[in-house]
Amino acid sequence: MSAEPVNRPSASTGRLPQGEEVKQNVASRQQRGKLWQASLLFSVVVGLSVLLMLAWNIANDAFGGIAVQADVEVETLTDGRPLEDLTQPELVALLEENLRSRVLRNLNREQPLAERDAENLIEVVLLEIVKPEVVATYKLADFLFNRAEIEAQLAEDFPRAELEFKSWVRWDFIVNPMSSNPVYAGVRTALLGTLWLLMLTILIAFPLGLGAAIYLEEYQSDKIFDERTPAGRFFNRVIARSTSIISTNIYNLSGVPSIIYGMLGLAIFVRALENFTSGAMFGVGGDATANGRTIISAALTMSLLVLPVVIISSQEAIKAVPSTLRQASLGLGATKWQTIWKIVLPNALPGILTGTILAISRAIGETAPLIVVGASTFIVTDPTSIFSKFTVLPIQIYNWTSRPQDEFRAIAAAAIIVLLILLLSLNATAILLRNYLRSRRVT
Amino acid sequence: MAMKAIDPQYTADTKYALEVRNVDIYYSAFRAVKNCSFGMERNKITALIGPSGCGKSTVLRSLNRMNDLIAGARTEGEVLYRGQNLYDPDIDAVQVRRSIGMVFQKANPFPKSIYDNIAYGPRVNGWKGSKAEMDELVERALRGAALWDEVKDDLKKSGLAISGGQQQRLCIARALAVEPEVILMDEPCSALDPISTLKIEELMFELRQRYSIVIVTHNMQQAARASDNTVFFLMDKEDRAGQIVEYGPTEQIFQSPKDERTEQYISGRFG
Ligand SMILES: Nc1ncnc2c1ncn2[C@@H]1O[C@H](COP(=O)(O)OP(=O)(O)OP(=O)(O)O)[C@@H](O)[C@H]1O
Ligand SMILES: [Mg+2]
Numbered sequence: 054m055s056a057e058p059v060n061r062p063s064a065s066t067g068r069l070p071q072g073e074e075v076k077q078n079v080a081s082r083q084q085r086g087k088l089w090q091a092s093l094l095f096s097v098v099v100g101l102s103v104l105l106m107l108a109w110n111i112a113n114d115a116f117g118g119i120a121v122q123a124d125v126e127v128e129t130l131t132d133g134r135p136l137e138d139l140t141q142p143e144l145v146a147l148l149e150e151n152l153r154s155r156v157l158r159n160l161n162r163e164q165p166l167a168e169r170d171a172e173n174l175i176e177v178v179l180l181e182i183v184k185p186e187v188v189a190t191y192k193l194a195d196f197l198f199n200r201a202e203i204e205a206q207l208a209e210d211f212p213r214a215e216l217e218f219k220s221w222v223r224w225d226f227i228v229n230p231m232s233s234n235p236v237y238a239g240v241r242t243a244l245l246g247t248l249w250l251l252m253l254t255i256l257i258a259f260p261l262g263l264g265a266a267i268y269l270e271e272y273q274s275d276k277i278f279d280e281r282t283p284a285g286r287f288f289n290r291v292i293a294r295s296t297s298i299i300s301t302n303i304y305n306l307s308g309v310p311s312i313i314y315g316m317l318g319l320a321i322f323v324r325a326l327e328n329f330t331s332g333a334m335f336g337v338g339g340d341a342t343a344n345g346r347t348i349i350s351a352a353l354t355m356s357l358l359v360l361p362v363v364i365i366s367s368q369e370a371i372k373a374v375p376s377t378l379r380q381a382s383l384g385l386g387a388t389k390w391q392t393i394w395k396i397v398l399p400n401a402l403p404g405i406l407t408g409t410i411l412a413i414s415r416a417i418g419e420t421a422p423l424i425v426v427g428a429s430t431f432i433v434t435d436p437t438s439i440f441s442k443f444t445v446l447p448i449q450i451y452n453w454t455s456r457p458q459d460e461f462r463a464i465a466a467a468a469i470i471v472l473l474i475l476l477l478s479l480n481a482t483a484i485l486l487r488n489y490l491r492s493r494r495v496t
Numbered sequence: 497m498a499m500k501a502i503d504p505q506y507t508a509d510t511k512y513a514l515e516v517r518n519v520d521i522y523y524s525a526f527r528a529v530k531n532c533s534f535g536m537e538r539n540k541i542t543a544l545i546g547p548s549g550c551g552k553s554t555v556l557r558s559l560n561r562m563n564d565l566i567a568g569a570r571t572e573g574e575v576l577y578r579g580q581n582l583y584d585p586d587i588d589a590v591q592v593r594r595s596i597g598m599v600f601q602k603a604n605p606f607p608k609s610i611y612d613n614i615a616y617g618p619r620v621n622g623w624k625g626s627k628a629e630m631d632e633l634v635e636r637a638l639r640g641a642a643l644w645d646e647v648k649d650d651l652k653k654s655g656l657a658i659s660g661g662q663q664q665r666l667c668i669a670r671a672l673a674v675e676p677e678v679i680l681m682d683e684p685c686s687a688l689d690p691i692s693t694l695k696i697e698e699l700m701f702e703l704r705q706r707y708s709i710v711i712v713t714h715n716m717q718q719a720a721r722a723s724d725n726t727v728f729f730l731m732d733k734e735d736r737a738g739q740i741v742e743y744g745p746t747e748q749i750f751q752s753p754k755d756e757r758t759e760q761y762i763s764g765r766f767g
Contacts, residue, residue, distance in 0.1 A: 274567055377604040385617035385674055386594030396606060
């Protein structure tokens with residue numbers, strides 16, 4: 054360890070540590086590294102705890118307890134038998150016995166009771182006679198850890214109410230349309246809106262973004278017009294200038310606040326191009342009231358929003374393809390386009406797709422620009438075409454969180470979970486797709 | 497704009513496959529090579545030698561217009577091929593590279609199978625034929641590059657999953673598959689072990705019967721051993737531009753160089 058140096062430079066003024074010093078020096082350098090390592094670990098822990106807090110916060114709202122109180126207990130109606138055990142005539146009798154004649158008349162007008170099946174009748178019994186009503190909602194934390202207190206309070210306020218566990222995220226919640234009653238409200242309309250928006254945005258932004266990226270990476274320095282004529286030189290200069298302005302400003306564009314894209318979308322797609330975005334131009338006209346505030350307007354706006362990021366990530370992926378491969382291809386007499394199509398794109402595709410999907414999944418959570426381009430806040434009809442009025446999950450969530458009742462806060466949290474699941478599966482798709490493409494490519 | 501074609505029937509009896517006349521090559525404002533004139537004899541191996549940075553690769557790349565790919569690179573003067581100046585504005589570089597192939601210093605197979613690596617060149621050049629004919633072409637190219645016996649059972653294997661020497665021969669096979677007339681090689685053996693190097697040198701001798709070869713090498717023994725003609729480059733101390741010091745049959749350059757700088761360089765006292 055401490056061998057004496059053989060030849061020390063004689064005329065040098067500085068010196069390196071020798072002998073024992075080396076050991077100390079290395080130890081102190083290692084120490085410094087350890088310190089940095091510990092502080093890096095700290096960052097990771099902070100990040101992780103924020104994530105956990107977020108998850109807990111959502112779960113706390115989306116799950117919990119509800120106290121349900123019925124107008125009439127089922128047992129008192131049926132002498133203790135469960136409703137499911139009653140026969141169809143018995144159910145009809147039960148209804149005729151307990152409902153006022155006006156209600157009965159209405160029901161019979163919809164469909165005569167005698168012709169309805171048992172399942173439908175049970176629904177009517179619950180809805181019209183039993184009338185279970187949520188009288189109180191509790192967060193998951195309270196439900197789990199404050200049980201005694203809740204029950205005592207409940208016994209006092211609503212002696213007949215029953216406390217039960219409630220998951221606000223459930224199948225019904227996904228397939229039910231919007232409703233003003235939080236217990237029955239679902240996210241179907243918003244979910245469909247989000248899916249439509251997602252598909253359309255991919256269809257618009259991916260080809261445009263990839264095309265621009267290929268041009269900027271591969272063709273930007275090309276001279277399109279004949280350099281030997283003054284006009285050709287002039288146009289080449291103009292093209293070179295404008296593409297270089299674009300390529301240097303794409304990063305700035307990606308930093309523009311999303312609401313500004315919303316305002317742009319409102320001005321261009323909703324207002325100026327209303328004839329097109331409302332579908333009137335094609336005579337389809339979707340909703341007469343939409344006036345251009347349609348899915349296609351939103352998708353075009355979202356495409357503008359994600360375009361810079363799609364371009365940048367595609368450019369990065371294209372740049373990452375080794376130039377030696379390009380040279381090999383060109384050296385064999387391939388044209389530039391053949392090289393791009395057969396060598397560059399196949400090798401860049403995994404990166405391009407991942408970048409695009411991540412950019413778009415980021416945008417799917419956007420609210421502000423969509424509010425500006427006029428997404429509906431209350432809508433019960435599913436979108437049926439690109440010219441339909443629509444709403445999306447983030448707007449639905451925003452809308453629900455701004456209501457005072459606890460139940461709306463709970464279903465907002467449930468909708469957040471639906472949105473998160475959608476985003477996570479998108480990101481997972483991106484990763485799977487990338488891995489698949491990488492494995493298929495021979496390396 | 498009508499493209500000029502390189503006349504395939506051209507049979508002027510110059511002895512040169514390629515001839516460089518008064519070529520200056522610039523990288524933007526910097527002149528990297530000046531006043532370069534030499535010929536590359538048909539069916540011979542021409543070696544370009546000289547110290548690092550003297551412009552050998554630059555000259556080599558100018559022979560099939562690969563310098564066009566470098567932004568700011570500019571070539572003045574003439575490179576004659578079949579009586580045609582390759583830098584004539586009406587000549588398409590794609591056409592040039594189709595007839596004058598290139599093998600790079602670092603083997604660069606495509607991330608495709610061995611088979612597809614070979615088939616790529618013919619396919620992009622509009623090859624027409626059956627699958628069986630393509631199989632035959634692939635085999636011929638691989639045999640031509642002395643690689644067939646080593647990979648014939650594994651043509652589906654990735655071109656990157658073979659040894660460095662095999663990869664370099666794959667790249668040679670790939671160049672052969674488009675049936676060029678001239679093959680340019682930039683230090684093709686610099687990353688290879690002596691045995692692979694020897695294999696490639698033997699291969700060059702074989703190929704010489706059908707192709708004209710230009711090779712850049714740092715290895716004096718290789719130049720002496722494996723070339724017919726040698727061009728010696730040196731950098732001008734004043735403007736740092738590479739220029740030709742001496743050019744002639746390899747034997748003469750190595751045994752009785754006319755210029756004393758050549759002698760110094762070859763004997764390892766210089767450069
Ligand atoms: N792409 C480039 N852009 C600008 N200058 C370059 C470029 N490539 C080479 N040069 C310059 O041109 C001169 C000749 O370079 P070149 O690569 O041809 O040398 P070389 O003889 O091949 O050297 P080596 O033996 O090290 O490969 C050098 O001064 C180099 O710095
Ligand atoms: Mg070189």
